[in-house]
Amino acid sequence: MAEELKVIVFTLAHEEYGIEVDKVRTIERMVPITRVPKTPAFIKGVINLRGVVIPVIDLRGRFGLPESETTENSRIIIVAVNDLEVGFIVDSANDVIDIMSDTIDVPPEVVGGIKAKYLSGVAKIGEDRLLILLNLSEVLSRSEIIQLEQAGE
Amino acid sequence: MEMNQYLSIFIDEANDHLQSLNENMLRLEQEPEDISIVQVIFRSAHTLKGMSATMGFEDLASLTHEMENVLDLVRNNQLKMNEVIFDALFKCLDSLEGMVQDVVGGGDGKADVSDLVEQLKAIVRGDVGGSSGKSSASSPPNDAPLVATEMLLDQYQLSILEQSVDNGLRVFHIEVIVREDCVLKAVRAYMVFEVLERNGEVIKSHPSVQDIEQDKFERSFSVYYISHIDKDQLKKSISGVSEIEEVKIMAVDRSSLAELDQSKQRENEATVQAIQSAREIAAAAAAAPQAAAQPASQAASAETAKKAPAAPAKAAGAAAAGGRTIRVDIERLDKLMNLFSELLIDRVRLEQLASEVRRNDLTETVEHMARVSSDLQNIVLKLRMVPVESVFNRFPRMVRDLAKSLDKKVDLVITGAETELDRTVIDEIGDPLVHLIRNSVDHGVESIADRAAAGKPETGTVQLRAFHSGNHVFIEIEDDGKGINRDKVLDTAVKRGVVTPEAGKKLTDEEVYMLLFAPGFSTADKISDISGRGVGLDVVKSKIESLGGQVTVTSAFGHGSTFSIQLPLTLSIISAMLVKLGSEKYAFPLSSIVETAAIRREQIRELHGNRVIEFRKSIIPVVSLAELLECPDYRDDEEAETEMLVVRKGDKLAAVLVEDFISQSEIVLKTLGKYLTNIPFVSGATILGDGQVALIVDPNSLIK
Numbered sequence: 001m002a003e004e005l006k007v008i009v010f011t012l013a014h015e016e017y018g019i020e021v022d023k024v025r026t027i028e029r030m031v032p033i034t035r036v037p038k039t040p041a042f043i044k045g046v047i048n049l050r051g052v053v054i055p056v057i058d059l060r061g062r063f064g065l066p067e068s069e070t071t072e073n074s075r076i077i078i079v080a081v082n083d084l085e086v087g088f089i090v091d092s093a094n095d096v097i098d099i100m101s102d103t104i105d106v107p108p109e110v111v112g113g114i115k116a117k118y119l120s121g122v123a124k125i126g127e128d129r130l131l132i133l134l135n136l137s138e139v140l141s142r143s144e145i146i147q148l149e150q151a152g153e
Numbered sequence: 154m155e156m157n158q159y160l161s162i163f164i165d166e167a168n169d170h171l172q173s174l175n176e177n178m179l180r181l182e183q184e185p186e187d188i189s190i191v192q193v194i195f196r197s198a199h200t201l202k203g204m205s206a207t208m209g210f211e212d213l214a215s216l217t218h219e220m221e222n223v224l225d226l227v228r229n230n231q232l233k234m235n236e237v238i239f240d241a242l243f244k245c246l247d248s249l250e251g252m253v254q255d256v257v258g259g260g261d262g263k264a265d266v267s268d269l270v271e272q273l274k275a276i277v278r279g280d281v282g283g284s285s286g287k288s289s290a291s292s293p294p295n296d297a298p299l300v301a302t303e304m305l306l307d308q309y310q311l312s313i314l315e316q317s318v319d320n321g322l323r324v325f326h327i328e329v330i331v332r333e334d335c336v337l338k339a340v341r342a343y344m345v346f347e348v349l350e351r352n353g354e355v356i357k358s359h360p361s362v363q364d365i366e367q368d369k370f371e372r373s374f375s376v377y378y379i380s381h382i383d384k385d386q387l388k389k390s391i392s393g394v395s396e397i398e399e400v401k402i403m404a405v406d407r408s409s410l411a412e413l414d415q416s417k418q419r420e421n422e423a424t425v426q427a428i429q430s431a432r433e434i435a436a437a438a439a440a441a442p443q444a445a446a447q448p449a450s451q452a453a454s455a456e457t458a459k460k461a462p463a464a465p466a467k468a469a470g471a472a473a474a475g476g477r478t479i480r481v482d483i484e485r486l487d488k489l490m491n492l493f494s495e496l497l498i499d500r501v502r503l504e505q506l507a508s509e510v511r512r513n514d515l516t517e518t519v520e521h522m523a524r525v526s527s528d529l530q531n532i533v534l535k536l537r538m539v540p541v542e543s544v545f546n547r548f549p550r551m552v553r554d555l556a557k558s559l560d561k562k563v564d565l566v567i568t569g570a571e572t573e574l575d576r577t578v579i580d581e582i583g584d585p586l587v588h589l590i591r592n593s594v595d596h597g598v599e600s601i602a603d604r605a606a607a608g609k610p611e612t613g614t615v616q617l618r619a620f621h622s623g624n625h626v627f628i629e630i631e632d633d634g635k636g637i638n639r640d641k642v643l644d645t646a647v648k649r650g651v652v653t654p655e656a657g658k659k660l661t662d663e664e665v666y667m668l669l670f671a672p673g674f675s676t677a678d679k680i681s682d683i684s685g686r687g688v689g690l691d692v693v694k695s696k697i698e699s700l701g702g703q704v705t706v707t708s709a710f711g712h713g714s715t716f717s718i719q720l721p722l723t724l725s726i727i728s729a730m731l732v733k734l735g736s737e738k739y740a741f742p743l744s745s746i747v748e749t750a751a752i753r754r755e756q757i758r759e760l761h762g763n764r765v766i767e768f769r770k771s772i773i774p775v776v777s778l779a780e781l782l783e784c785p786d787y788r789d790d791e792e793a794e795t796e797m798l799v800v801r802k803g804d805k806l807a808a809v810l811v812e813d814f815i816s817q818s819e820i821v822l823k824t825l826g827k828y829l830t831n832i833p834f835v836s837g838a839t840i841l842g843d844g845q846v847a848l849i850v851d852p853n854s855l856i857k
Binding site for chain 2: 031032035037039046047048050052053054055083084086
């Protein structure tokens with residue numbers, strides 16, 4: 001039987017992505033970010049989220065997409081996965097939708113330059129709307145960060 | 154019945170009971186005559202049994218049940234504690250602890266306790282034959298003057314002594330030995346009696362007073378004596394008489410009186426073996442304090458505790474536990490701390506705004522809020538403070554077991570257990586302390602033979618002290634052992650390549666001792682299973698430093714060593730210096746800053762490719778913080794004059810160049826979260842008054 005899945009929809013470089021709503025803590029407007037030295041470029045720094053210091057990742061940078069200026073619409077989505085709390089900078093976040101699990105396909109090998117392992121599936125909504133579902137634990141995988149750190153040195 | 158909701162309560166309480174059992178067993182081992190301790194132990198075991206049975210932990214319940222049976226005999230004076238019983242009961246405690254740990258880990262708390270149960274049953278049956286023979290053999294042969302037949306009391310004298318004990322008077326057995334070259338023995342004895350009569354009443358003496366007066370005694374005589382002064386005073390006044398070689402004073406209490414009574418009838422009656430062996434043990438135990446010449450045997454105090462004001466420190470601690478307390482989940486306190494730090498941040502922001510707006514009523518309100526919040530800050534911080542007792546109380550048992558396995562005699566003296574430290578520090582400090590105490594018992598305190606040869610008492614003393622001093626808590630571990638052999642340490646250090654022979658010659662004693670903390674260093678001649686686990690003191694040092702603390706060593710060769718640990722009161726709030734680098738702000742812990750100053754460009758010199766500066770007649774390296782942290786909008790090499798912070802790591806200094814000092818302030822420590830770990834040069838973050846995050850620089854990482 002098909003299950004219903006609630007996802008937060010956000011955009012990155014004109015494409016639509018989804019994160020399951022139960023992994024999202026809050027969605028924040030852009031706030032001043034403190035740079036943390038000696039970290040990979042996609043780690044923008046840390047922010048103060050109501051007294052808690054939270055690292056912020058530029059999701060464009062993380063996926064190897066071209067960087068862009070932050071705008072009025074830019075948001076920081078705070079996600080919590082496996083006791084990691086991290087903020088994602090996205091171009092905009094504006095929707096919560098329900099999708100049926102049977103509309104989710106396995107991701108194609110390469111989608112817009114993003115490595116397939118970051119994706120858990122592609123959902124088809126309506127006629128021609130495609131929603132890319134993120135595999136958060138891969139996006140946040142520490143081993144890869146360590147690799148990136150070593151490559152940077 | 155669904156029991157899960159009660160499980161955490163059960164675990165908490167079971168741990169409390171086990172702790173109390175362990176503590177009281179150790180106390181009882183020191184004062185085997187004290188029935189009141191047995192009562193406490195019995196009650197704890199009984200409660201534990203009830204709890205376990207209710208929760209369905211059958212093995213826990215059955216083991217505690219057997220322990221209860223043994224303790225019941227003891228508290229009803231039908232059985233005397235001896236080494237065999239102590240060992241068996243301690244083993245039971247270990248086993249109980251294992252079972253409770255199993256429950257904590259989600260297990261069913263089952264364990265094979267049949268051996269222990271059988272052992273306890275044998276004790277109850279009085280069937281401790283072989284082992285009791287062994288323990289009585291190990292007791293000093295007839296070093297027990299209490300039962301020396303010539304000192305037996307008649308019923309009248311006995312009842313006088315009993316009544317005196319019941320009335321809270323002190324009863325002593327005193328043996329006085331005069332010097333061999335003493336010319337007028339009878340005169341000395343007379344003088345001693347005079348001293349005694351001044352402070353109390355002699356009930357019986359051996360030889361009789363007449364015999365003593367007529368010089369009809371060898372070198373010693375002994376008395377039963379009732380007095381209102383304490384043992385130490387008594388000893389002092391008797392020793393005041395000249396030509397006295399030794400005064401042995403032993404406190405007598407009800408149970409040892411009961412022993413006297415029994416020993417009198419012994420010839421006539423065939424006593425049950427269990428009781429008989431128990432009697433021997435008790436006599437030996439009663440003699441033990443005398444042999445060890447303990448300063449204040451409190452054996453008598455148990456019966457008189459209600460009246461005697463001089464209660465031992467331990468008992469006071471037990472009484473203090475009666476205060477009204479509430480258990481709080483540490484997570485809730487952490488949340489409170491987080492919320493509170495937000496408040497602090499808002500306060501700083503408000504203060505800034507008020508100073509800009511310059512309205513009197515606003516300024517006053519903000520000032521009032523500042524006062525209230527600093528009071529609040531104190532309370533919130535205090536909520537997280539826990540007495541070090543919770544760490545210290547596992548050490549008496551550890552030292553007992555250690556001393557036993559090393560065949561040494563060691564007394565652990567704990568002072569300042571009520572000293573409070575932040576919970577986060579308490580959680581971390583246990584392991585380093587275990588290491589240092591093991592080190593003291595294993596390497597510090599000598600073997601019994603060595604101690605005797607060095608003219609020290611057989612029993613070594615390890616002192617564990619905690620106390621507040623300023624904004625710090627000190628924990629010291631002091632032993633009266635052999636001390637640190639400076640030359641040997643230096644030799645080993647040179648051999649291991651820790652220092653060069655030339656550099657070694659210049660080191661002070663303290664610097665040599667600190668070599669013990671160098672990585673991979675161990676002075677043990679042979680690796681023992683106690684401390685030679687391949688883990689050196691370097692681990693201890695790095696752990697303590699990670700807590701923002703310091704460790705130092707002092708030692709006098711032949712007389713013992715002291716390890717002193719200095720710890721910050723809390724890890725949540727520190728004093729820091731905020732500095733500016735272009736648009737960025739960073740915090741430096743004040744504790745590692747030696748000095749701040751301004752320097753001109755030309756003062757910085759090149760030395761072998763490294764930038765250095767002369768500071769107080771020594772050359773120290775210069776570190777450009779902007780360069781190190783890859784600051785985007787500030788470079789210090791364009792400045793003609795820069796601000797500098799001199800920071801310290803151990804005895805090494807470095808000058809850190811910054812653009813400007815902002816202010817000194819109390820900051821709330823925050824971690825960077827689990828996603829960002831091991832960031833170079835950064836130890837954490839804090840939130841400033843304007844809500845911005847500032848990183849805290851780890852000064853230790855700036856100095857190589």
